[in-house]
Amino acid sequence: MTLNSLPQHLKERVRLLSEHPLQEEGTYVLYWMHHAVRDYENPALDTAIHMASTLDIPLLVYQGLSGAHRFNSDRHFTFILEGARDVAAQFEKRGIRYAFHLDADSSAGSPLYSLGQQAAVVITEDYPAPPFPRWIKRLADQITPPVWAVDSHCIIPMQSIGKWYSRAYHFRNKIGSNAWERAARNWPEAASTPKYFSEELSWDVLDWETVSIADLCASCDIDHSIGPIHHTPGGMMAGHARWSAFLEKGISRYDKTRNDPTLSLPSGVSRLSAYLHHGHVSPFTVARDAVREASSGAHKFLDELLIWRELAFNLCFHNNNVEEVSILPQWVHDSFERHLQDEREKVYDWEDFASGRTGDALWNLAQQSLRIHGELHNNVRMTWGKAVLNWTASPQESLDILLDLNNRYSLDGSDPNSYAGILWCLGLLDRPFPPEKPILGLVRPRSSARHQSRIDMSRYARQLERFPRMQSLKVAIIGAGVAGLAAARTLQDNGCAVTVFDRGRKPGGRLASIEVSGHHVDLGAPVLSFKDPRLRLWVESWHKKGLIQDWVVREADWSSF
Missing domain, CATH: 3.40.50.620 (HUPs)
Structure with a gap:
């Protein structure tokens, strides 16, 4: 058979x-x-x-x-x-x-x-x-x-x-x-x-x-x-409820409202990406319903669904290097090569990016949306993605960081649309945009300042500050040692208001140190061993900041004591 x-x-x-x-x-x-x-x-x-x-x-x-x-x-x-x-x-x-x-x-x-x-x-x-x-x-x-x-x-x-x-x-x-x-x-x-x-x-x-x-x-x-x-539960029932609400109240104006990240469901965009990614909602149902709705908004929605979404699947289906800059066209490689030595105004490490601590207000809000809400508005994603090129040493580093942040935090992470959207920020699926610019070269620019002028930043910030099931949580943590600080950081990253209490004069617990005659003396553990691979990016960021150093065994000089 x-x-x-x-x-x-x-x-x-x-x-x-x-x-x-x-x-x-x-x-x-x-x-x-x-x-x-x-x-x-x-x-x-x-x-x-x-x-x-x-x-x-x-x-x-x-x-x-x-x-x-x-x-x-x-x-x-x-x-x-x-x-x-x-x-x-x-x-x-x-x-x-x-x-x-x-x-x-x-x-x-x-x-x-x-x-x-x-x-x-x-x-x-x-x-x-x-x-x-x-x-x-x-x-x-x-x-x-x-x-x-x-x-x-x-x-x-x-x-x-x-x-x-x-x-x-x-x-x-x-x-x-x-x-x-x-x-x-x-x-x-x-x-x-x-x-x-x-x-x-x-x-x-x-x-x-x-x-x-x-x-x-x-x-x-x-x-x-x-x-x-918690405001985006998985499953067929939740997915259908979200699609039904958008189909009834949002899709007819999609062509006019899709670029506004300040709008809440069911207006603006469908926010179906996680349900389509995991297959909790059928794309056949979505496409058929949109065809029958027949408005100008539905027509634009279908163009995104049938052209851009399926183009992303086409990209991943025919290429096995979507996590490498080798997939970019030659004109992009040549352009980046000419500007590889251009001065970066600021270079951030992974922790800066993950925590949303850059000098760009829109970028930080976009990362907050990813980190806390598990989603990123597609129009904002384009500005978010292109900005990282200006803050990293190479295009491959930019791609690595963007894929890590998206796939780590977003509910639709590791989706063909994620790969296509991020690679578009680096010039794939696009054409050259002369004249050449610093760092970007011929890659299409996207000004964060201009983007901010088009949206209500205060409203966007207020929308992201609504933390379902977290907004009422005020957490007190007793002890500012490693465990207490790690717990505080995790809770804060997930939207809780956290206060840390400790009897010591400064945080650190068993990692605290004092300075004696110009020398740092450990009061507790002399060395930390990071064996869990999930800590690698954190450790590399702390090392770049000078917060930790490699432990080198050497003979002490006691002459000054």
């Missing part, structure tokens, strides 16, 4: 990641779900249902979550777990076995490989942003059954485009009216119900009705300093 057994609307979306034949001894069809976490209008799920029904074997839907991803945190885990809770309830109603595996410390290993080895075929989503292409290919290379990747994210299947398009107008000309015609279609849902997979699994299944998502996050070896976003 081959792809030819699939209906055309599914067949055109499938890529074979290995040449292995279907395994006749396979006892089920395995659907590995990760970025289309929904039970409706889901091409990967429908492909799995079709294959299970055709082969007359059960379907098992598997979703896993572990600490292996470098940006895992309470924020990302909470959103993913909320989405898993929603889809688990829907699968139970449909009589489809859904198995979620949480690996608290990523040491036990994923059951995905053993599950895949026992399947007749493994179906998963064709998600092109790092690190998933590498993870999916590794699975396909290490198991015997075939692995099929199904495009569940784009209106026009990614592989049907044929090549990478580096400019939006070329991409628009390529897809023509096809995207708009497809956007209006109803998605044909799978009609059959596959056999139920009833065998025992090798791990304890979560009881979603009683389990505490906060407790689950607390049990995991992840970054607990980045808290969940």
Whole structure:
């Protein structure tokens, strides 16, 4: 049995990641779900249902979550777990076995490989942003059954485009009216119900009705300093509620209000990006609803959805170096090279950027939006991204910092649109803008001062200062040692008002020191060892600031004592 057994609307979306034949001894069809976490209008799920029904074997839907991803945190885990809770309830109603595996410390290993080895075929989503292409290919290379990747994210299947398009107008000309015609279609849902997979699994299944998502996050070896976003809960229900409100009250004026970051839901922009990223909302539903709304605002919204969003997927699908400046066109490289030695008015380290402590008020507010609210208005993102080029020593350093901040804090981090938007700030998907400017060269400039003149900065600041569930928290911390200061910093970064009390004359606790005859004498620990890789960027920033130094063992000079 081959792809030819699939209906055309599914067949055109499938890529074979290995040449292995279907395994006749396979006892089920395995659907590995990760970025289309929904039970409706889901091409990967429908492909799995079709294959299970055709082969007359059960379907098992598997979703896993572990600490292996470098940006895992309470924020990302909470959103993913909320989405898993929603889809688990829907699968139970449909009589489809859904198995979620949480690996608290990523040491036990994923059951995905053993599950895949026992399947007749493994179906998963064709998600092109790092690190998933590498993870999916590794699975396909290490198991015997075939692995099929199904495009569940784009209106026009990614592989049907044929090549990478580096400019939006070329991409628009390529897809023509096809995207708009497809956007209006109803998605044909799978009609059959596959056999139920009833065998025992090798791990304890979560009881979603009683389990505490906060407790689950607390049990995991992840970054607990980045808290969940309570005004943007994950899941299909929350995603649909947000889309419905925007469709009813916001989309008709989208063409007029989309560039104003001071507007709150449902005005301005849809704020659907996190739900589209994780697949809690179907892009097919969104596109079809927007077509039927038929206003000028909906037309502009569709242009963003069908052209710019799918251009971003096209970029990641055809390129494996989206985290490297090597992807930039030659004219950008030449331009940056000519200005690499230009003087930077100010160079900031990672901690300055992460904390929003630059000399630019708009940039700092944008970073506050990312750090506390887990989102960044797209029009502000362009100014935010381009400014970093002026404050770093090289374009690669700029790219590294921008990707780190976006993927670390944003709920839609590690999305193709994130990569495309950030790389646009460095000249990709764009043209030269003469005359040459300092540092940027021919790359399109974007003045923060001019941007600030177009928006109400006071209103933007007030909007960002509203911290849901955090605004009323005033926290007192007793002790200004390492633990107390770390707790204070974490709470403050998440929007709490914090006061630290200590009996000493200055903070530091066991790291405090005194000066004696021009020498610093440690009153406590003489050395710190930073072994957790999650501390690397903090430590490098402190080292650049001179707050810590490498420990060098040397013989003391006691002559002055």
